[in-house]
Amino acid sequence: MHAYHGCYLRVDLASGSCQRVPLAEDVLRRFLGGSGLGAYLMLQEQAARFDPLAPEAPLAFVFSPLVGSPLTTSAKFAVVSRGALTERFNDSLASSGFAIAGKKAGCDAIVIVGQAAQLSTLVIDDGQCRLEPASGLAGLSANKTEQQLKAAWGADYQTAVIGPSGEQLVRYATISHSGRHAGRGGTGAVMGAKRLKAIAVRGTQRTTWADPEALHEMAKSLSKRSFGPATAKYRELGTAANLLTLNRLQALPTRNFQQGYFAGAEAIAPEQIGAARRQTRASCAACTIGCEHIYHLGDRSTGDGVRLEYENLFALGSLCAVDDAELVLKASRACDELGLDTISAGGTIAFAMECVERGLIDAPWLTFGDGQAVLNALEAIARRDGLGDRLAEGSRRLAEQIGHDSIRFAPQVKGLEIPGYEPRSLQTMALGFAVGSRGADHNRSGAYEVDLSSAVDRRRVQADDARLAVETEDRAALIDSLILCKFLRGVFDDLFAETAEMLRAVTGWRVTADELRLTARRIVTAKKQFNILAGWTPAEDTLPERFLETPLPDDPQASLSSKRLAELVAAYHVERGWSPEGQIGPKDLEILGLDSE
Amino acid sequence: MQVVVEFFGIPRARAGVPVTTCGGETLGQVFTELAARFPELAETCFESGRLRPGYIANLDGQQFIDDPKTLLNDGQAILILSADVGG
Numbered sequence: 001m002h003a004y005h006g007c008y009l010r011v012d013l014a015s016g017s018c019q020r021v022p023l024a025e026d027v028l029r030r031f032l033g034g035s036g037l038g039a040y041l042m043l044q045e046q047a048a049r050f051d052p053l054a055p056e057a058p059l060a061f062v063f064s065p066l067v068g069s070p071l072t073t074s075a076k077f078a079v080v081s082r083g084a085l086t087e088r089f090n091d092s093l094a095s096s097g098f099a100i101a102g103k104k105a106g107c108d109a110i111v112i113v114g115q116a117a118q119l120s121t122l123v124i125d126d127g128q129c130r131l132e133p134a135s136g137l138a139g140l141s142a143n144k145t146e147q148q149l150k151a152a153w154g155a156d157y158q159t160a161v162i163g164p165s166g167e168q169l170v171r172y173a174t175i176s177h178s179g180r181h182a183g184r185g186g187t188g189a190v191m192g193a194k195r196l197k198a199i200a201v202r203g204t205q206r207t208t209w210a211d212p213e214a215l216h217e218m219a220k221s222l223s224k225r226s227f228g229p230a231t232a233k234y235r236e237l238g239t240a241a242n243l244l245t246l247n248r249l250q251a252l253p254t255r256n257f258q259q260g261y262f263a264g265a266e267a268i269a270p271e272q273i274g275a276a277r278r279q280t281r282a283s284c285a286a287c288t289i290g291c292e293h294i295y296h297l298g299d300r301s302t303g304d305g306v307r308l309e310y311e312n313l314f315a316l317g318s319l320c321a322v323d324d325a326e327l328v329l330k331a332s333r334a335c336d337e338l339g340l341d342t343i344s345a346g347g348t349i350a351f352a353m354e355c356v357e358r359g360l361i362d363a364p365w366l367t368f369g370d371g372q373a374v375l376n377a378l379e380a381i382a383r384r385d386g387l388g389d390r391l392a393e394g395s396r397r398l399a400e401q402i403g404h405d406s407i408r409f410a411p412q413v414k415g416l417e418i419p420g421y422e423p424r425s426l427q428t429m430a431l432g433f434a435v436g437s438r439g440a441d442h443n444r445s446g447a448y449e450v451d452l453s454s455a456v457d458r459r460r461v462q463a464d465d466a467r468l469a470v471e472t473e474d475r476a477a478l479i480d481s482l483i484l485c486k487f488l489r490g491v492f493d494d495l496f497a498e499t500a501e502m503l504r505a506v507t508g509w510r511v512t513a514d515e516l517r518l519t520a521r522r523i524v525t526a527k528k529q530f531n532i533l534a535g536w537t538p539a540e541d542t543l544p545e546r547f548l549e550t551p552l553p554d555d556p557q558a559s560l561s562s563k564r565l566a567e568l569v570a571a572y573h574v575e576r577g578w579s580p581e582g583q584i585g586p587k588d589l590e591i592l593g594l595d596s597e
Numbered sequence: 598m599q600v601v602v603e604f605f606g607i608p609r610a611r612a613g614v615p616v617t618t619c620g621g622e623t624l625g626q627v628f629t630e631l632a633a634r635f636p637e638l639a640e641t642c643f644e645s646g647r648l649r650p651g652y653i654a655n656l657d658g659q660q661f662i663d664d665p666k667t668l669l670n671d672g673q674a675i676l677i678l679s680a681d682v683g684g
Contacts, residue, residue, distance in 0.1 A: 229641060229649060229650075229651050230650070230651050230681075232607050232641070232651075232679075233606050233607050233651075233679040233681060236607060236610060237606060237607065237610065241605070241606045241607075241679070242606075244605055245605040245606060245678050245679070248603065248605065248658055248676060249655070249658055250658065271609065271615075449680070449681065452653065452661065452680060453653065453661055453680065454653075454660075454661040454662060454663050457660075458661075489681075490650070490651055490681055
């Protein structure tokens with residue numbers, strides 16, 4: 001078999017055992033890798049049966065057929081589990097050397113079950129596994145943990161680690177690698193519940209490619225296109241450039257989604273702070289785009305830098321009404337070090353700020369606009385100190401504790417905090433949020449790109465437009481399973497046809513675009529099937545009542561009723577081939593080859 | 598007829614200004630004038646009198662438009678932005 005090892009490592013931290021479990025070629029062809037193969041593994045491991053933080057709950061690091069190839073942006077991996085925040089399917093992607101080293105260890109995925117007796121590091125050396133005590137790493141930041149592991153084990157090991165938040169089982173803790181994060185849904189909490197501080201991996205086992213010559217030609221072409229206009233925004237400005245655009249369109253979530261326009265946006269925008277603070281650019285391994293823009297904190301001479309992304313700016317800036325660039329940058333760096341998902345951290349803090357305003361939480365220090373309060377809250381969350389212990393549970397659980405109908409304005413779907421796209425202004429995205437298998441999510445549903453086009457009236461999306469949300473979700477499912485970076489998507493004329501050629505070159509399979517369209521549908525349905533097994537009900541496919549009761553204050557046309565959202569959701573389900581309520585019939589499972597999973 | 602043109606993202610970087618005013622009765626005429634005044638913007642964002650793929654125009658923050666024949670009213674705002682706003 002080309003491009004795959006045809007097996008995964010199954011590590012039981014309780015017994016210390018490490019098995020090599022075969023993966024049939026048919027399975028790999030149907031689920032590819034990354035998110036798709038992760039969905040298959042979670043179904044096989046019956047992860048839906050376990051509490052996400054139970055010792056038995058499986059946590060998978062999944063590679064892909066393109067990892068290790070010369071294709072730009074292919075050094076990526078997925079971390080998959082039942083979500084700590086949502087208790088639904090959760091897949092979080094990260095990039096760089098860990099993907100390459102993990103696959104070179106001789107496996108297509110690493111599945112971890114059980115709980116170590118003490119805080120530990122899992123060392124995987126060319127497929128051989130052992131546990132090492134990690135008590136000396138307890139409480140260390142993600143960055144320092146990785147530095148110490150490199151010093152201890154050598155630079156040829158690549159590491160995936162948790163920060164203090166993961167150790168404290170903060171439900172939106174991340175798993176970090178080289179300053180990047182498998183960020184959403186609390187993968188770090190699942191790892192922390194296993195008393196696993198870090199994984200260090202290295203290996204020498206390369207896969208072969210079916211048609212190396214064709215692959216290198218494709219890689220050259222893709223790299224060349226990755227330098228073109230379709231990726232210019234990411235190269236030159238980074239994702240942070242979205243801030244002013246969305247603000248102008250009244251789509252920038254502000255003050256816990258009470259507004260879509262932030263008067264302080266200019267003060268924290270990269271266009272404003274870039275000249276004085278931008279230090280350099282960085283990129284993941286095997287990437288020619290280089291979307292990471294590093295900004296310096298305080299005095300430029302200290303070299304103290306932080307990566308800045310749009311989601312950090314929105315969640316720690318406008319959502320909390322903070323217009324002090326230095327404090328937003330510090331909060332962003334604090335999330336990096338503590339191992340916190342910026343979107344869920346900012347969303348939960350903003351929700352708490354509104355609760356303070358309404359007299360539902362007694363914490364007068366936590367007010368909109370106070371950047372230092374955001375920093376203090378982040379530290380308290382990571383240590384589960386005082387109010388931080390409650391905030392560490394995320395906005396849905398916090399609302400359930402508070403009561404007083406506060407769930408109406410908790411900014412989440414299925415427990416996952418909503419990213420930086422105002423649903424009333426961007427209603428195809430609103431649909432994507434409502435039906436997303438891992439909750440409100442802009443990476444598994446890229447429906448905002450439909451709203452920012454002439455294809456729909458973004459504030460009056462109709463049931464016929466649901467197919468556009470399905471299409472963006474299918475494209476994302478394919479990209480996240482191959483895996484390639486979504487920032488490349490603009491360079492493809494026909495994603496399915498071009499990636500079929502790539503897959504043919506690495507595997508030798510005679511894959512067609514139509515086969516990949518079916519594969520994408522299968523992967524989306526497999527995630528949904530997992531959710532059904534985990535207790536999903538149709539009532540979950542919705543948005544918080546705030547979005548369905550109140551138009552945006554400064555844009556009355558940005559209004560979405562519960563009736564219209566329900567029509568959109570039903571149309572989406574039907575477009576997927578499911579019942580209007582979202583149930584998958586046995587025939588659908590059979591067509592997609594999921595009836596035996 | 599004068600319209601206000603606001604630039605965001607790469608178009609702003611290429612134009613070198615966040616906003617300008619421009620004459621023209623149609624979107625295409627506005628593009629023509631902008632191309633003459635901002636060569637770097639033209640090179641990156643315009644092609645055959647239209648915006649290149651990856652860039653899009655919006656009228657008054659409301660409606661996305663791409664037809665160069667779109668008629669404009671005096672005082673309207675044209676936003677020119679990177680179409681891909683994913684993060």
